[in-house]
Amino acid sequence: MSATGPAIWSLKVPEAYPSPQSETVPDPYNSMESVLGEDFRGLIDPADFVDGGRFRSIVKIQSRCNNQGEDFWMMASGWLIGTDLLVTAGHVVYDKAYGCGAATQIKCYIGYNGADSVPKQGSSSDGAVQPRYGSRVVTTQSWIKDSDSRLRDVAFIKVHKPFVGDLNVFEFNNNTVSPSTALFGVVGYPGDKNFRGEFGAQLYELFNNTTYDLDKQPRHMIE
Template sequence: MDTDHVVETYSWKLQVPAPPRLQEIGARNAFEAVVDMDHRTQVSSNDLEVNGTYRSIIKLKIAWQGAVKKRVWATGWLIRDDIVITAAHVVYQTDTFATEVRAHVGDNGADSIQGLQRRYGSRVVIPCAWQDSQEVVHDFAFVLLQGPFDHVVPLPYEPTPSAGLNDIGVVGYPADKPGKQMYMEFRQVDCSLFEEGQPLAYGISTFRGKCKG
């Protein structure tokens, strides 16, 4: 085994089911903010249906330890029909951590389609490096669901281009838009990953609740 690529992780079990009548708020103390002009557009409901372009992008509703009848929402995407990847900061921070996670496929707020599905998370895994330092390069987490989603194709892995002008998209559920619906923005971004250990950065508008993808 190549120990240079081993990542130490921290994991904990989640409670199921979530308590009722939870109030939804944006992602807790998130550090994203809209920059410059807002060019985001609402995703078509057709893209959330079975075989839709963004069917595998997930709305997460998360209850925190110590929070009473409050739930933050965030964005993740399926890498397996029962595993969601999201940002670590939406499930773990220095003073608290997620105790319950509910994942929604096809969630379009008040206009949700008939194909809406819900699954509860059973376990969360984060890098130990995020727990120790909370550096942005370690800001990712995995949520194992109690069961797989039906009729959803997980997003395939694609290598990130090392440099050059590329079409970069941000798609998810921002907390500053009404209706709790999915929005997107795509832009050509000149990026470089040649600096070792540096994450991909871009100037596309985002907001707490909408993790980058």
């Protein structure tokens, strides 16, 4: 029987400043996903992710895991639904692909545009790029315990203090009409894109009019 209910844990918030990691590995599902057809992902204008920009609430995530005593960092993306709460994938906070289990530390950034864009320790943390630590995590029990649980691959991360400014946080909308055609977009930090030697350093977008029918999708999800 599938596990139900939430899985919740707290993360220790270090006193050290959340400087970005120089070495990260891609999202563990990167090799399972690809761009179909022509790759027309476009680099997002920085004006779109500064304060008040349309993608200000897109979050760059670095998640620390431990595999047999060795720490390493994974890169990922998320989006704000509150000043101190963001949504991401379950595998960002609890890894099964690498066999690491629960994340032991999480760093989150809005306005991120490469490691050099992050303010140094002693600078204001409320500027164009705002760094935060994850302090509390919620995912699903079924993501942790089930062998085939992509339907429950979701998580929420609470950061140690709210982001500030005009964040343009996302709102939930359950008015999906199916079948239909709609303009769908994918926005985030792709791990296959390189900027000054850093993978997943910059924000990209891909939008396209897409016809879909949820009843015909394998997981009844838009994919």
